[in-house]
Structure formats: C-alpha cells, structure tokens
Amino acid sequence: MYCSKLDIKIENKFDEPLAISLVLTNQSDSPISNFSLCFDMPRLLAAESLENVSLLRQEGSHIELIAPSELHLKPGESWSFRIKSHGPALKNIAECPRGAYLRAAGDVFEVPIGGIDMAQPADLNDEKLLLPDGKPGIIPQPNAISEKTGFFTLRNTLTVNAADLALNAREWLAEKLEVQIIEASASDAVLSFVLVDEREISGEAYQLNVDAEKIVIHASTAAGFFYAAVTLAQLLITGERKAQCCEIDDSPRYDYRGQFLDCSRSFHSVETVKSIIEQMAWLKFNHFHWHLTDDEGWRIEIDAYPELTQTGAWRGDTEALKPQFGSGIKRYGGFFTKDQIRDVIEFAEKRSITVVPEIDIPGHARALIKSLPHLLIEQEDASEYVSIQQYNDNVLNPGLSATYEVLENILDEVCELFPSTLIHLGGDEVPSHVWEKSPACKIKQQELGLEDVRDLGRHLFRHLQNYLRNKGKNCGCWEEAIDGHKVDEQALIYTWSSPEKIAQALSGDYPVIACPAQFTYFDMATNNNINETGVLWANPVSLKKVYSFEPTFGLEQNADKIRGTQALVWTEFVKDKTTLDYLNYPRLFALSEVAWTQEKNKDWDNFLPRVSAHTSHLEILGIKGSGKLPE
Structure with a gap:
C-alpha cells in the first residue's frame, strides 16, 4: 500500500490566471513509479502549459495527471510539478485541489492533502457581524402591526376552535409550541381560526388579533391561516411563551x-x-x-x-x-x-x-x-x-x-x-x-x-x-x-x-x-x-x-x-x-x-x-x- 501526501502552493495573484505548484511526497516504505495522480478542481487545465507532468484526462472538475515515465519516487522523496489554467484564479481554499488519490500497481490509494499555501487577498474583509441582544419579534416583518398594552401568556393547554381550512395550521402550531390542543366552541376558545370571504381577506393574507385572554385569526385560505400561526408561534417562542398584545393585518409583497x-x-x-x-x-x-x-x-x-x-x-x-x-x-x-x-x-x-x-x-x-x-x-x-x-x-x-x-x-x-x-x-x-x-x-x-x-x-x-x-x-x-x-x-x-x-x-x-x-x-x-x-x-x-x-x-x-x-x-x-x-x-x-x-x-x-x-x-x-x- 502506498502512503503519500500532496502539498499545494498557489502562485498566482487573485487577478491572474491560475498557476499552482504541487509536491507529492512518498511516505510509504516502497518506491512509486508508473503512476497517475487524480484530484478535483473546478478549472480547465491548460495541457500545453503543465510542467513536469502530463494531463491524461479531465472530466468536469476531475483531473488525472501522469507522472513522467522515468520518475521513480523512492521512500521519503518528493515529486514537484506545476499546473496552469487560462481560467481565473482560485478564490479561496474551497476551490483548491481535493479528493486526491494515486493510481499505481493496478490499484488506487487515497492521498491526504497536506499544506495549502495561499495568500489572503489584499482587500481582506473578514469581520464577523456580531448580532445585538435579541428582541422578541417576527421575521419577516408584518406589513401592518399595531401594539396594544398587555401580554398573552401561553399555558400547557390551549383551547382552540378552528375552521377546516385551518387544520394544518392548528396541528403545526401545537407541535411547535409543545402544547395540548383542546377543541372548544368559538365562544369558549382561547384561540379561534375564523374563515372569512376572499373579498374581505384574499390569498395568503391574514389578520391576527392578540389580547391578554384571547387570540383571533381571520383568513380565507389554508395558507393565510398557516402564516398567521407562524406569526403567533414566533411571538410566543422568541418571547419565551409571552406575546405582546397586538393587531396585525398582513399579506406578502410577492407571490x-x-x-x-x-x-x-x-x-x-x-x-x-x-x-x-x-x-x-x-x-x-x-x-x-x-x-x-x-x-x-x-x-x-x-x-x-x-x-x-x-x-x-x-x-x-x-x-x-x-x-x-x-x-x-x-x-x-x-x-x-x-x-x-x-x-x-x-x-x-x-x-x-x-x-x-x-x-x-x-x-x-x-x-x-x-x-x-x-x-x-x-x-x-x-x-x-x-x-x-x-x-x-x-x-x-x-x-x-x-x-x-x-x-x-x-x-x-x-x-x-x-x-x-x-x-x-x-x-x-x-x-x-x-x-x-x-x-x-x-x-x-x-x-x-x-x-x-x-x-x-x-x-x-x-x-x-x-x-x-x-x-x-x-x-x-x-x-x-x-x-x-x-x-x-x-x-x-x-x-x-x-x-x-x-x-x-x-x-x-x-x-x-x-x-x-x-x-x-x-x-x-x-x-x-x-x-x-x-x-x-x-x-x-x-x-x-x-x-x-x-x-x-x-x-x-x-x-x-x-x-x-x-x-x-x-x-x-x-x-x-x-x-x-x-x-x-x-x-x-x-x-x-x-x-x-x-x-x-x-x-x-x-x-x-x-x-x-x-x-x-x-x-x-x-x-x-x-x-x-x-x-
């Protein structure tokens, strides 16, 4: 079994065509000869510009290179070669050669990638966005919302009255909030899904009214009911089972x-x-x-x-x-x-x-x-x-x-x-x-x-x-x-x-x-x-x-x-x-x-x-x- 590693050095600048030096080191106890090296890299190689290596084939990102016929790589020795492309430079480590393996003696052997020497761009900007302290709220932001005084507090059970079109919304909400749903009449339910005519609320639109003791959702479609349920779930989950009392009249900008x-x-x-x-x-x-x-x-x-x-x-x-x-x-x-x-x-x-x-x-x-x-x-x-x-x-x-x-x-x-x-x-x-x-x-x-x-x-x-x-x-x-x-x-x-x-x-x-x-x-x-x-x-x-x-x-x-x-x-x-x-x-x-x-x-x-x-x-x-x- 052959054991080797592949080291990579990116020679080109970011605004230059690709040029890479590679070094394969034989880390096994046996010499390697008459072999080819395979790896994946998303650039078309310029076969005429390769140095100390030949291109056998390229299929997509998959490249197979042939070592010189006279090369006899003894244990501990290294083989250096260069590859080029007329295409653009690699932009980051993700695009560098990966998945390397050796084909020799009628078999294939994985080749670990050793070091990758690649300079950072001159205009490096890698500052991470530090998020501020969290605030309960809805994403995406509703298109019309007015807050009222008070909060609704979620308990372990929730009495619900739901129109048939709201059944998916009701089931999803119960699972998301981890509450037991108890069916109730419209007058007794804490949460009501009320079906209205499309002439009042159309398509994916919904209305959500949250009071301290009662929540009412109006919609004309299953989608409208579902989005109202999502809005309610977001308020209660980001608010740690409390929702600011509010009135929301919402519909999407795009279909x-x-x-x-x-x-x-x-x-x-x-x-x-x-x-x-x-x-x-x-x-x-x-x-x-x-x-x-x-x-x-x-x-x-x-x-x-x-x-x-x-x-x-x-x-x-x-x-x-x-x-x-x-x-x-x-x-x-x-x-x-x-x-x-x-x-x-x-x-x-x-x-x-x-x-x-x-x-x-x-x-x-x-x-x-x-x-x-x-x-x-x-x-x-x-x-x-x-x-x-x-x-x-x-x-x-x-x-x-x-x-x-x-x-x-x-x-x-x-x-x-x-x-x-x-x-x-x-x-x-x-x-x-x-x-x-x-x-x-x-x-x-x-x-x-x-x-x-x-x-x-x-x-x-x-x-x-x-x-x-x-x-x-x-x-x-x-x-x-x-x-x-x-x-x-x-x-x-x-x-x-x-x-x-x-x-x-x-x-x-x-x-x-x-x-x-x-x-x-x-x-x-x-x-x-x-x-x-x-x-x-x-x-x-x-x-x-x-x-x-x-x-x-x-x-x-x-x-x-x-x-x-x-x-x-x-x-x-x-x-x-x-x-x-x-x-x-x-x-x-x-x-x-x-x-x-x-x-x-x-x-x-x-x-x-x-x-x-x-x-x-x-x-x-x-x-x-x-x-x-x-x-």
Whole structure:
C-alpha cells in the first residue's frame, strides 16, 4: 500500500490566471513509479502549459495527471510539478485541489492533502457581524402591526376552535409550541381560526388579533391561516411563551418566495430536505425549488429508465461518472424514491409550500446521457465544445428522436408525481459549438427549415413547453431561455446573473423570479477570507447585502411582472447539513423580509435584534448558522 501526501502552493495573484505548484511526497516504505495522480478542481487545465507532468484526462472538475515515465519516487522523496489554467484564479481554499488519490500497481490509494499555501487577498474583509441582544419579534416583518398594552401568556393547554381550512395550521402550531390542543366552541376558545370571504381577506393574507385572554385569526385560505400561526408561534417562542398584545393585518409583497436546493452535485437526505422546508415554513417561504438532476448526479426515480438511478445517481473511480468536487474514490451518491418524494411533498403541503422539481436540460445533462448512452449519444457527432464546468459531453442532442421520447417519458412521471403546476426545465449554460458537427442535427435543421443549428435548442424547448401545457403544467427556465425566445411568455424566467437580465426578461414581457447571484446565492461565502466556508465567483454575499436586495432594481417597465425571489444553495462544496445550515442562516432571514415585507417597511436596525432572537431559537433546534450571538 502506498502512503503519500500532496502539498499545494498557489502562485498566482487573485487577478491572474491560475498557476499552482504541487509536491507529492512518498511516505510509504516502497518506491512509486508508473503512476497517475487524480484530484478535483473546478478549472480547465491548460495541457500545453503543465510542467513536469502530463494531463491524461479531465472530466468536469476531475483531473488525472501522469507522472513522467522515468520518475521513480523512492521512500521519503518528493515529486514537484506545476499546473496552469487560462481560467481565473482560485478564490479561496474551497476551490483548491481535493479528493486526491494515486493510481499505481493496478490499484488506487487515497492521498491526504497536506499544506495549502495561499495568500489572503489584499482587500481582506473578514469581520464577523456580531448580532445585538435579541428582541422578541417576527421575521419577516408584518406589513401592518399595531401594539396594544398587555401580554398573552401561553399555558400547557390551549383551547382552540378552528375552521377546516385551518387544520394544518392548528396541528403545526401545537407541535411547535409543545402544547395540548383542546377543541372548544368559538365562544369558549382561547384561540379561534375564523374563515372569512376572499373579498374581505384574499390569498395568503391574514389578520391576527392578540389580547391578554384571547387570540383571533381571520383568513380565507389554508395558507393565510398557516402564516398567521407562524406569526403567533414566533411571538410566543422568541418571547419565551409571552406575546405582546397586538393587531396585525398582513399579506406578502410577492407571490413566489422560494428556496432552491441542489441535491445533484452533493446528495442530501430526506431528513435534511425536510429541515430546510421546516425553516422555509418558519419564514413564510412558499416554493421549494428542488434541483434533482445535473451533470454530477440524477436523483429522482424514474420507472421507465431504471438506469438513471442505477448509473446516474453514483460517482466513483470505477463508475460511469467519475468523482467530482472531492467526492473521492469510493462510490458516492444516492437518489430519492418516488415514495420518499411523495413524503416530502406531503410534508411541504402541510406547510403551504409547493415543491417545484427541476429536470435540467439540454445542458447539465451528463448523468442522463451517461445512463442512457444507447439512446442519447450519436456516435457520428464530432461537435467540439467545453461547458463552463469543463465537460465536453453534457448536452442532449435535439437531432435524435430518442431525445424527445426519453424526455417526454421522464416528464410523464414527473408530472404524475408532483402536484405543482410548475415544472422547471433548466435551460442554462449550454456551451458554444454544440450540435455543429452532428449529422442528426443537420438533418433536423433542414427538416424544420432553421437558419442555424443552435435554433434546435428553441425547437426542443418549445416542444417540451407545449408538452407540459397539454398536461396542465407551466415551465420554469433559467434566464438563458429568453435568448432566442426559446420559450413563450407563459414561461416563468429565473434571472440569476445580473440586473440587466431582469430588465431584458421584463422587456420581453416574461414573468420573472429575480434571484441574482450577487444577492441570493447562499453558496457564496459571507466574506473574502480564503478560509471562509463557501465560494466567491459572485463575490461575498453578506447578511446586509442580502437585506439590501431590491428585486426591481428601480426598474419601472413591467415591474409588476416580477413574481418574487428565492434563495439558492448550489452544493458543489456543500457536503453535509452542517455546512448547509451555516451558509443558509441567517441570510435566509434577510431574504424572507425582501420577499414578504414591503420595501417601505424594512428597517435594518430593527431587523438585527429580531435576527438575534431567531438565531438563538435555531441553536436550540441544533441548527448553527454563521450569525455570531452576543456573549
């Protein structure tokens, strides 16, 4: 067995192309020769610029380098080499080589990463936000609240009279407050859920009246009752079972208030997913955007194609999908069965949350393609491209009839499984030069009378949009779908890159979910210290920056087409719930107020004491975010 370690030195400055020196030291009792070294790093190597090493292959972030043939590394000796990329510098430790292993003598051996020598940025700003003393309160801030004298004190039992539409709210509240519910008449109940006509209180709106001896909630929908219950629970929990008497008349600013979770790059369990949904409910989010497929993993059971979870759900050195983002030699991955997905949907529905599945196509489809190569690969396709994630084989071929058949069969099962009327189809980051040398695409282009082979992307999306429409579903897409008008104006567009894309989508009369990475991508680190958890390609995203986010960016044209916003966590480097929680909280508190509270009612200084109280509650639940509480 070979034992070795890999030391890393970042040579380039932050504004220079990547250049790294690496040293492999043989710590075993035997010499090493005729070997290769594998690790993961999210940059495309410049094969012609490597020194004292050769590139065997690169698949996404997974890199395999060959040592010089004459190298005979004796025990205690070291081998030094340099790698370069035409791409940007690594921003922090998270992006540095990880998941290293040695291939030698017909076997593989893990290689621990030793030291990483990386300078801090010249403009280092890593001051932690120290939260003030906590103050009982509600997040997101209600849009109309007036305090009255006195307090309501919660006892161990609570008499309740509830309309049928309020049953989920009642059950959730009892569990959250840890009280015994006793049914009572409207006149005798301490807490009453009163159903009113939609002409009085519509949609997700509610009214909450707290007196010292009685609480009354008015709403016209299950969601309205649930949000009133959440508000009441927050008052009582942050107030240590006491609630300031008050009158609240509240409704959300935006209809769509979302949380996105990528379960493809890193697999997260049902328990973790439910934890995310529970905190969404606590903050009145109502759409869980579930990213279930990507290049690095297929996570949803599809009966028509068992290969998708037999092959596409797993990564490893001997798997069809190689390790990525440090997932390592061993078999890594997982998927959600249909029963597990139904369980998650039911859990979310009881909290007035819609689960929106994403099947990402035509790019980001490598796990799908590798699972069904006999159907989805055209052997004669000589197109040459490289995606932003360093793949040259991750785009579906719209010239093949099997592509349409496979996607329709998948969507049949997705539509049957998910009650949501919205199905997200991805559509992002399709690289240049795809399909250019595909005979099947050339034939399809001629059949359809298209000017450019890339117009097949529009044809594929319009076909799928109509297919979903015939099933009573609408499609969501990332912002790239508006380029070339790949979908019509019924599609919901998620703008992620810039305010300019929001303006472009609005000018095209598309409904928009405004979620620019600079404000809403919570996989970004909160500061630029190289050791901080998270990545930095969209720069640091601090709590204050999230709170300052204004989805309209002052735009006036079609601003009413902005349907809402969402928080996103991409999980290339988010391997566990601890990391996920650290990145998500308390920034999710800030975005909840962006999504729910009218801009005129937001107040940063008033927000922070409430964040402190809610962070304390999270820690009682075993959830540790990045907010630093006062000593």
